Amino acid sequence: MLRAALIGFPSVGKTTLFQLMTNSADGPDGSRRTEAHVGVARVPEPRLDRLVELVQPKKRVPATVELAEMAGHGGTRSLLDIAAFREADALLHVVRSFRDERVPHTSGSVDPERDARTMEEELILADLGVAERRLGRLDQDLKKRPDDGLRAEQAVLRECQAALEAGIPLRRLSLDAPATKRLRGFQFLSAKPLLVVNNLDEADLPDGLAGAASGLQTVLSDAGAQAVGVCAKIELEIAQLDEEAASAFSADLGLTESGLDRIIRASYELLGYISFFTVGEQECRAWTVPRGTVAQDAAGEIHTDLSRGFIRAEVVPYTDFIEHGSLAACREHGRMRLEGKEYVVRDGDIITYRFAT
Ligand SMILES: Nc1nc2c(ncn2[C@@H]2O[C@H](COP(=O)(O)OP(=O)(O)OP(=O)(O)O)[C@@H](O)[C@H]2O)c(=O)[nH]1
Ligand SMILES: [Mg+2]
Known part of the structure; x- marks a missing residue:
């Protein structure tokens, strides 16, 4: 099962998106920054629908994605402290493009490019802290007791440190398999695949749906990341309409696919995930595995x-x-x-x- 973490600065639309994706009405309790808000999104899969039509099983079971949402004010520190973030397979960074003046912006202006860059810097700094602490300890250990395994770990961590100091996220390093394995335990944030979810203004529809207009594209290539556009608030409203009204409204806005569809598909592409199926009279079910x-x-x-x-x-x-x-x-x-x-x-x-x- 794919585990994804919704991260982002305050009031960018994380909870709205979480509700849209998990089809729930609740949000995280803002007073508890030590816990992640975790929910489950069902993976849209038209092929599973076709199989169900043919097989007529008792149950249709879609694949699921586990979503953890960060509280905006928790900051990047909370990403290191909370297992659901550290252990996530991918980060979905929500950036705000919607302009609504009723929603105050913590940095004073709407600038998705700046926000994407700042978040990336914070992830890099957090990882640098982890790498430096471990390198310090390795130094001491190696003085006491030379050890090839520790020395190899030191070498790869130094490589990481150099990259991070140069502002390069670890997902852009091409490390060999043993090095990658040595690093796995650190669960570096900047090593995780990153999808920038651009929360659009209604007026940006449908052209903004590709996700990365303007300067955002440069930030994405520096980060080795991808982007996808959504309009969280409107799409949440649409999700609450009956089917007929929903499709009419979506067509008006040029939304041919739901936000959930687009985000999940983009995440699967980013991570190289594929689906396989099991079919039977009891249930038809979709499963997700890495390619x-x-x-x-x-x-x-x-x-x-x-x-x-x-x-x-x-x-x-x-x-x-x-x-x-x-x-x-x-x-x-x-x-x-x-x-x-x-x-x-x-x-x-x-x-x-x-x-x-
Ligand atoms: N106009 C507009 N408003 C939005 C959109 N998405 C979210 N909002 C509004 O922005 C405010 C903040 O949205 P949330 O989803 O709570 O944002 P958040 O990132 O979870 O915020 P924190 O958890 O406090 O950091 C709410 O009032 C939303 O209704 C959008 O696409 N368009
Ligand atoms: Mg929230």
């Missing part, structure tokens, strides 16, 4: 028993399933493949696991 995941690890996403007792995976590509309408028909027509542990799962695969308990 390149092998069948046995994908099984572990469903249940550890499936991974441990893995025998084989029966795989049907999505388009074949749609053409033939059922797993049995796919088997009859020779469209079902038997794959082993090392099979690399493809986007849209329908998988039935055979396993021993």
Whole structure:
């Protein structure tokens, strides 16, 4: 399951977006900066809808994304203190482009480019603090007891320190696999994939939806980040309308896809995530794994028993399933493949696991 953290400066629309994405009405309790506000977003997946139509299962279970929202006044420090942020797979940085004068801006003016840059600087500074503290300790330890593992850690941390001091986020370093592994435990914020969510003014629709007009593009390429546009407040209002009114209103504004759709799709693209499906009379269900995941690890996403007792995976590509309408028909027509542990799962695969308990 993808875990994402909604971060940003005060009053940029994080809670509004959180409500839009998780379909909830609550927000974080502002008085408790030590806890994250956590919710679950269901991943929109039209292919799952098609499978449900064909299979008519008792249950339709979408993939989910766990969303943690930061309280604006918690500051970047709270990102280091709270596990839900430290452990996030991706950061969704909400920046304000909406101009509404009734909502005061903490920096005095609406400037998404400045905000994106400032946040990036804060992430870099936070990481620099972590790296320096660890390097200090390593120095002392190495004086007492020379150790190759510690020395390797020191080397890679020094490389990080140099990058951070030059204002380069760690996600832009190309480190080899052992170095990446050594760094994993630090959960550096600037190493996390970053999606800037540009909270647009209504008047910017629909052209702003691509996310990065103007100077924001430069900030994004410096950061190695992507952007997507939303109009959180209006989209939340639309989400509360009945279907007919919602589609009429959306069409007026040029919104062809919901904000949730766009953000999730952009996050999946950014992270290289794909979907696979399990189908049966009980339930049809979508799952998310990073591209390149092998069948046995994908099984572990469903249940550890499936991974441990893995025998084989029966795989049907999505388009074949749609053409033939059922797993049995796919088997009859020779469209079902038997794959082993090392099979690399493809986007849209329908998988039935055979396993021993
Ligand atoms: N006009 C307009 N107002 C918005 C938009 N998004 C959010 N707002 C308003 O801005 C104010 C702050 O929104 P929140 O979603 O609470 O922002 P936040 O980032 O969670 O704020 P903190 O948690 O206090 O940092 C609210 O009054 C929202 O209604 C938008 O797209 N357009
Ligand atoms: Mg909030």
